[in-house]
Amino acid sequence: MIASRTHGGGRITVDQRADGSGEALQAIIGDVGDLSVQAAVGDFDLATLLTQVPAPLTALNLDACRMRFHRQLAASLLELETTAVGVKAAAFAYRQAEKGISEAFGGLLDAIGYATGRIIAISLPVIIPVAITIGVQVLVVSKILDVTGLDDVITTHFGIDLGKTKEQAKEALVTAVFEHSDVAGAVIEHVLPGIVVGFVGLPPALLDTDADHAYWPHDSQSMTVWLLAGANQFGLLLPSDVEVWEAEGVTPPHEKPPRDLEDLYLREAACHRGTDSGQVRIEEIVGPDGTTRYIVYVPATTDWSAKSGDNTTDMTTNVQGMAGNDTVMREMVRQAIADAGIDPNDEVMLVGYSQGGITAGSLAADPAFLADVNVTALMTVGSPISDFAIGSDIDVLSIEHEQDLVPDLDGNENPAADNWSTITVDYDPDELRKAPALRDKSDAEIADLFDSAGAAHSSTAYAASIALLLRSGNGSLDRFTAKNSGFFTGDLKKTRDYQGRRKHT
Incomplete structure (x- = not known):
């Protein structure tokens, strides 16, 4: 069975369960307290007091039992109240600890990056000559081996294929990064923003900012802005x-909505x-109720x-x-929607x-796009979108492979919001080959599909994962389909x- 985990989409977390238990316990305390008050008032009922006159000893014993009952009830209510407060405090502490661990870990990585950047900057006068010397030597030796044919001699006598070894090392590095x-x-x-800030010699406090954009690197998005600015110069x-x-169309149009x-x-x-x-493909779907919807x-x-x-x-x-900039694909989607005559409602x-x-x-x-287009649902697969502030009125489903680097390029997890479900699937080629569309594939064909370092990001692998999730049953997939059944x-x-x-101008 394919392994996966889900967060968001209304799933109850540990702290939410604790809060819910505390609130439920508080309600019980309130009910019991009301009954206690009613019982105390009942003790002074006139009819009850008159019945005690003929049997004073029994009345005394009854009063003693009542006093013991009220004393024990008060003690029980106090214990329940203490428990409720403790449960709520535990939920608060859990959230604070989780937040603190995340911030502390991020701060530690910032510090490591900053220290590395400073070391590189200080050591640069030594590093550059050494790197040039070693690089030139490696280049010259490789050229000599290739021209003289000594690389073939090394392969024959020592069993070392230099070209193959180089490719294997490259493949191993890419595999390690994806895994x-x-x-x-x-x-x-x-780490990378820390290295840049440290190398330039800026104050380390600049790494601690929540701004989406800044003139200095402090997160993945600002690093992308810097990368973009440098690339533009060339x-x-x-x-x-x-x-x-x-x-x-690249493929013929379908006759029915997606099943x-x-x-x-x-x-x-x-x-x-x-x-x-x-x-960009746009499908116009008219539901049984006459409502028109569009899939883009x-x-x-x-x-x-x-x-x-x-x-x-x-x-x-x-x-x-x-980098958070507008793109030609965003404009393509806007123009396609306008040409298709999609009404804002x-x-x-x-x-x-x-x-x-x-892009999606x-x-x-x-906000400018949403002012003209009524987006009610969004499905993304293998995409880094945690930096986008998507509103709570849009139902979001994101599917990612655990070993896929691309969804992690933004450096964060998607928000665990009620309207946003993120399913993270463990990429396992042995399990994926059980997908109905791949059962007839040979071992060699499966190897071609899944054995490369970046195969966890392939569209074929994601198609297989989604197929297996559907067949094994997944609450988040079912919830998204049911809520958006009109499509x-x-x-x-x-x-x-x-x-x-x-x-180009």
Whole structure:
């Protein structure tokens, strides 16, 4: 069975359970206290007092029992009150401890990064000559071995294939980074900004800020802004305008609305798979009640070049989006929605994988976009979107692989909000091959799909995970589908596909 964990989406946490228990106990105390008052008042009932006259000894014994009852009841109420206060205090302490541990851990990583940056800055006069000397030597020796054919001799006599060893080392490094993606995310969020601030010689207190944007690095988003500014100086990752038009779809339109979340995700993946530039697809669905709803599919990355070309789903869109800037893909979605004639009151679901999730998530947090588009649901897969302040009126489902680095590039977990469920799946190729769509695949085909270092981010792996989650039963998937059932029922009236091209001045 595929392993996963979920947070958010209304799931009750330990401290919430404790708070709930404390409140329930407080209610019981109130009820018992009311009964105690009624019993005390009843002791002075005139009819009861008159019945004591004929039997004074019995009356004395009864009074003694009453006094003992009220004394023990008061003691019990005091104990219950103390317990209720203790339970609530424990919940508060748990939240504070959790917050403190998180802040202390982040502060420790900041300090480590800052110290590393200072060491690098101080040691630079020594490091540069040594690095140049070693680098030149390695380069010269590698060239000599290649030209003279000695690398083949080494392979023959010592069994060491230098080229293969280099590739294996590279693969091992990438695998380690993906397998420990949480650590990599913490490094991006804390250590790297600390190194930059320490290297430049800025005060370490600058790392402790909650501002979304600042002139100095203090988190993953501000680091991306700095990276972007540096790349722009070399003509890389430059923003541009975009031209958008309705085009023939990458795949034929479907006849019915998506039957479930697996079908929904497969339609999303088809918007970019095997194409030079991804397309935005909009499905118009009319429910049994006559309500019109729209699903907007936002494509993922198709071009990893840092040089902006015509392609809209490129690395530039990734970095610009992570920096919190507007992108050509955001504009493509806006123009596609406007061209499709979507009314501001019509319900809209945004769906995005990887870069598509970044674009969709950023739009779902954009007040200007939401003023014109009624986004009621958002589904992202393998996307870093925790930096986006998505409102509580939008129902969000995020699916991530534990060993996928991409969702951790923002350095934080998604908020554990009532309207936001995040399902983290343990990436296990042996389990994923049990997905119905992969059962007929050979071992060699499975190896091609899942054995690479970054396979945890592949759309095929996510499709398999979603399929297995559905078949094994998952409360968060069921909740999201039930709450947004209007997008999965009724008639699919029209499908529109949109293509874009960067405009360079």
